Structure formats: structure tokens, C-alpha cells
Amino acid sequence: MTLTITPVIEKDKQWIPSYSFQEGVTGVLIDMRRAAVVMKQLEKSAYVHQVRDGHYPHLTVQETFSYYTKLAETDWSISELLKTFDLSAEARTKVKKLTETKRNTLNLIKPFCAKSEWVVIEEPFHRIEQEDRFVIEQIIKGVVRQGKSILLLSTSVEDLLPVADMIYRMDERGIHKMEFKDEAVTQQEEPAQLKVNKIQVKHQEKTLLFNPPEVDYIESIEGAVYINVAGVAYSSPMTLTELEARLQPYGFYRCHRSYIVNLQKVRELVSWTKNSYSIKLDVEKTTMVPISRAKLTQLKELLGIS
Amino acid sequence: MNVSIKRIQAIFVKDYKEFYRNYAISTMVLMPLALAFIYSMMGDMDLQSLFMPINLTFAMITAFIQSCLIAEEKEHNTLRSLLLSPASIADILIGKSSLVFLITVIVLGLCMWMLDFRPSNLMAMSSALVLSTVFYLAMGLIVGLYTKTVMEASVGILPVMIVFSFGPLVLLFADRYPILEVFQWLPSAQLILLEQHSAAGTTSDVIMSLVVLAVWAVVGVVISAILFKKRMSDE
Numbered sequence: 001m002t003l004t005i006t007p008v009i010e011k012d013k014q015w016i017p018s019y020s021f022q023e024g025v026t027g028v029l030i031d032m033r034r035a036a037v038v039m040k041q042l043e044k045s046a047y048v049h050q051v052r053d054g055h056y057p058h059l060t061v062q063e064t065f066s067y068y069t070k071l072a073e074t075d076w077s078i079s080e081l082l083k084t085f086d087l088s089a090e091a092r093t094k095v096k097k098l099t100e101t102k103r104n105t106l107n108l109i110k111p112f113c114a115k116s117e118w119v120v121i122e123e124p125f126h127r128i129e130q131e132d133r134f135v136i137e138q139i140i141k142g143v144v145r146q147g148k149s150i151l152l153l154s155t156s157v158e159d160l161l162p163v164a165d166m167i168y169r170m171d172e173r174g175i176h177k178m179e180f181k182d183e184a185v186t187q188q189e190e191p192a193q194l195k196v197n198k199i200q201v202k203h204q205e206k207t208l209l210f211n212p213p214e215v216d217y218i219e220s221i222e223g224a225v226y227i228n229v230a231g232v233a234y235s236s237p238m239t240l241t242e243l244e245a246r247l248q249p250y251g252f253y254r255c256h257r258s259y260i261v262n263l264q265k266v267r268e269l270v271s272w273t274k275n276s277y278s279i280k281l282d283v284e285k286t287t288m289v290p291i292s293r294a295k296l297t298q299l300k301e302l303l304g305i306s
Numbered sequence: 307m308n309v310s311i312k313r314i315q316a317i318f319v320k321d322y323k324e325f326y327r328n329y330a331i332s333t334m335v336l337m338p339l340a341l342a343f344i345y346s347m348m349g350d351m352d353l354q355s356l357f358m359p360i361n362l363t364f365a366m367i368t369a370f371i372q373s374c375l376i377a378e379e380k381e382h383n384t385l386r387s388l389l390l391s392p393a394s395i396a397d398i399l400i401g402k403s404s405l406v407f408l409i410t411v412i413v414l415g416l417c418m419w420m421l422d423f424r425p426s427n428l429m430a431m432s433s434a435l436v437l438s439t440v441f442y443l444a445m446g447l448i449v450g451l452y453t454k455t456v457m458e459a460s461v462g463i464l465p466v467m468i469v470f471s472f473g474p475l476v477l478l479f480a481d482r483y484p485i486l487e488v489f490q491w492l493p494s495a496q497l498i499l500l501e502q503h504s505a506a507g508t509t510s511d512v513i514m515s516l517v518v519l520a521v522w523a524v525v526g527v528v529i530s531a532i533l534f535k536k537r538m539s540d541e
Contacts, residue, residue, distance in 0.1 A: 043390060047390055047391075048390065049387070050386070050387075052383055053383055053384065053386065053387050054382035054383035054384045055382065055384065056320060056324055056382065056384060057382065058323060058324045058327035058328055059320065059323055059324065063320070063323060066316075067316050067319070067320045068391075070312055070313065070315065070316035071313055071316050071317070071391055071392060071393050072391075072392055073310065073312050073313065073392065094327075110387050110391070113391075114390075114391070114392075115392045
């Protein structure tokens with residue numbers, strides 16, 4: 001069964017697109033305002049777990065588990081649940097006395113016990129210690145094993161990468177699938193193949209791979225190269241010259257000593273004075289990329305304008 | 307609506323534990339008991355003061371705890387997920403109400419035992435007490451719906467306490483101000499009248515009081531059900 005969101009129009013613009021998610025674990029990179037509206041919509045067709053959902057402070061961990069399993073009319077063993085949630089040591093501790101990480105982990109018992117086919121979880125790793133993140137992954141796997149599908153909503157990619165099979169980005173331009181690969185996977189693949197069609201960037205410990213069309217523009221600031229994708233600058237290990245050579249076939253153009261621009265995204269050439277121009281890009285925020293005077297004629301030729 | 311004994315039981319047990327471990331709410335039980343104890347020490351009372359602890363129990367225990375159980379769910383942000391859970395609204399309300407009902411029965415029993423109160427007509431009095439409990443449960447639900455925290459609920463319960471528990475006291479001035487006679491139709495005043503009538507043995511008056519109490523109970527439940535539906539669709 002698919003999970004469908006219906007479009008929302010705001011100020012004559014489509015604010016939330018319509019989309020049907022396929023079964024499995026799907027992550028959506030989404031801002032908080034959109035997430036709130038999407039969650040409200042989905043309450044009718046799925047169990048929606050929100051970050052601000054609370055707990056019963058006076059119950060012990062054990063009692064909390066037994067309450068939610070009874071509510072769902074299942075007879076799972078409490079000791080198994082304690083293991084899955086890594087709470088065996090705290091079984092008799094009252095919920096109000098737990099650490100925040102443990103409490104946030106415990107809160108996932110609600111989607112775990114939900115009886116609907118789809119479960120929506122807002123910010124699965126919200127305020128979870130780094131070393132306890134594996135517990136959340138374990139719980140989400142447990143939910144999948146029950147045959148339920150999951151939609152994860154988050155404002156950060158890192159919180160979706162470890163658990164989601166597919167990741168989408170929802171913003172002004174609708175909803176798009178994002179392509180990522182883990183570092184471990186990258187090493188196994190043919191390096192030659194990578195060079196051809198992916199742009200490698202470093203983001204925290206992860207290596208992300210972007211498709212060239214996703215890139216808006218590339219800039220070099222004091223020797224460091226930044227690849228701009230949807231308003232976020234990711235640092236790249238490659239130099240501008242290397243990138244220029246690799247990206248030329250995809251319609252990229254070195255318009256300035258320290259800039260490469262994706263010509264597909266050029267919206268307008270803005271003239272400041274007679275011979276000084278900037279390129280305005282068709283991206284979320286108004287982004288201007290400078291263009292050197294020497295390159296102007298060639299750029300106009302490439303774009304087919306006079 | 308689908309009702310499941312297992313889910314009702316789960317809610318009952320959970321609310322019971324949350325209730326007795328939250329001393330701000332559970333120590334409230336001692337109030338009517340203390341009052342009953344003091345009254346019993348004074349000895350030789352009229353019906354008016356005999357029913358004071360009983361009517362106070364209804365407002366301070368039945369209505370107050372009921373409203374707290376609902377306000378608490380809101381305070382802890384658990385109401386939304388509870389409504390999304392497999393538990394139906396009927397499960398939730400029956401689970402909570404049966405707990406409060408049980409507490410009320412125990413406290414009333416203890417009060418009456420301390421006051422050494424023996425109803426002249428046990429059948430009539432117990433059905434009157436049950437009808438009153440249902441009415442006050444509905445009052446508690448309404449207060450719970452419009453308050454967001456236990457703190458607010460304890461303020462919200464004050465009007466119920468003043469009107470319904472202390473209402474019968476106004477009847478003492480009814481000789482001077484005949485308009486105050488309307489207070490005799492309060493459920494709390496009817497309880498006293500019922501005891502008077504059954505002591506006098508006038509069956510028709512006893513039945514009349516029971517009917518009035520039943521009307522209060524039905525009206526209370528209907529209004530609370532309507533408000534509940536309305537509130538749930540608002541949020």
C-alpha cells in the first residue's frame with residue numbers, strides 16, 4: 001500500500017506537492033513547517049510519531065512497555081523489547097528518572113507498537129547521543145521486520161542516511177529523489193565509473209555523491225572549493241580545474257577565475273554597468289555568480305543570446 | 307465503537323499507577339476523609355453536615371481526579387498519540403472513568419463508615435450515589451477538556467465544588483429569600499432530600515429525587531459527549 005500526500009497551494013504556488021510513497025523505509029529531507037503540515041495530513045492514514053510527543057513520567061520502563069503492548073493487543077515478550085530498546089538495565093527505573101537519550105529511545109515504543117501499515121517518524125535521531133544511535137537503527141529495523149513501512153522526516157541528511165532506503169528532498173521545487181552512497185560502498189565500485197558521472201563531496205565523515213545536474217554552482221574561496229547544492233555548500237577535495245574538465249560535458253562553464261556555473265540553471269544575465277555582468281541562478285534563494293568580462297562573449301554564444 | 311477489555315484494562319492500570327504515584331493528586335483523597343473524621347468527632351449531626359463530606363467527595367475526588375487524568379495527558383503531550391493508538395475513545399473514557407468510579411466508591415464507603423451513616427433506604431441511596439457519580443464524572447470530563455495542565459484543572463474544578471458541594475448550604479437562607487429554593491434542584495441537595503424522604507417513608511418523593519438525579523446524569527453525559535466531540539475535532 002502506498003502512502004499519499006495531497007498538494008497544498010500557498011500564495012498561488014505549490015507549497016507541498018502531491019506524492020505517493022512506495023513501501024519500505026523512505027526518508028524525506030524537509031523543513032519544519034512543511035513537516036508539520038505533512039504530518040497533520042498523514043494522521044488519517046498512518047501512525048504519526050512527533051518529537052514533542054511525551055510519556056508517562058511515573059511509570060517504570062517495564063510498565064510503559066507492558067502498557068503499549070497491551071494497548072496494541074500483542075503479546076511480545078517485555079524482555080525482548082528491553083533488549084531491542086537497550087533498556088534492560090533500566091527496566092525498573094521510572095521514566096522521569098531516565099536520561100534524555102534513553103527517554104527519547106523509549107518514546108519510539110509508540111510507533112513500534114502502532115497497528116497501522118505506515119508509520120511516520122519525525123526526526124528519528126532527535127537528541128540521541130552519538131553512541132546510542134545504533135539503538136534507534138535497531139528499533140527501526142524491528143518496525144520494518146513487522147512488515148510496516150516507514151516515512152522518516154528530518155531537516156538533516158545525516159539522520160536519514162543510516163536508515164532510509166530512499167531519500168527525497170521536498171522544497172519549493174517539489175519533491176526529488178536524492179542520490180547518496182556510503183563511503184564503504186564507494187570503495188568497492190570501479191573508480192573509473194565514478195569519475196565519469198558523480199561529483200564527490202565531503203560532508204562530516206560521509207562522502208556524498210551528487211549527480212552533476214543537482215549542482216547549482218561551484219566556488220573557490222581562499223583555495224578551498226565548495227560545491228553548492230540547493231543552498232548548501234559542501235567542500236570538495238578536487239580543484240576547480242579538475243572539476244571544470246570533468247563537468248564540461250554536463251553543461252558547466254568556468255565563468256570566472258573562482259567560479260564554475262551550471263548553465264542549465266542560469267535564469268538571467270544581470271548587467272551592473274555597461275561591461276560588468278552577474279549571472280542570476282534559478283535556485284531557492286536569489287544567487288548571483290560573478291562573470292569575468294573576458295568570458296562574457298563566449299558565455300553569450302554558449303547560451304545562444306546576443 | 308469497538309471496545310476491548312484488554313485495552314480498557316491497560317488504560318485502567320496505567321492511570322492507576324500514574325494516579326497514586328502523583329502525590330499532588332492522590333493526597334486529595336485524604337481531604338473528604340479528614341472532614342468526615344472531624345465531623346464524626348463532633349457527633350450528633352443534622353443531614354446537612356452529614357452530607358457535606360459526601361458531596362465534597364464528588365467534587366474533589368470524582369470530578370477532580372477525572373479532570374486531572376485528562377488534563378495530565380495533555381500536560382505530558384500523550385493525548386495525541388493515545389487518540390492515534392489502537393485504543394478507541396470509548397476505551398479511553400471507560401478505562402479512566404472506571405478507575406475514578408472505583409476510587410469514589412471506596413472513599414464514599416470510608417466516609418459513610420466514619421460518619422456511621424446508615425441510609426434509611428439502602429437501595430434508593432446507593433442508586434442515587436451511582437447516578438451522582440456518573441454526573442460528576444461528566445463534570446470532570448468537561449473540566450478536563452478545557453484545561454491543559456493539572457494546575458489549571460485544580461482551578462477549573464473550583465466552580466463545580468462551589469456550586470454543587472456548597473450549594474445545599476444556601477438552602478439554610480431559603481426562608482428569608484424564597485428565590486434560593488432553586489438550589490434544592492441541585493444533585494447534591496437532592497441527595498439530602500432523598501434521605502429525608504426515605505426516612506419519612508414517602509416513596510413518591512424518593513422516586514422524584516431519583517428521577518431528578520437521573521436527569522442530571524443524562525444531561526451531564528450528553529453535554530460532555532457533545533463537547534468532547536467538538537474539542538477533538540478542533541484540535
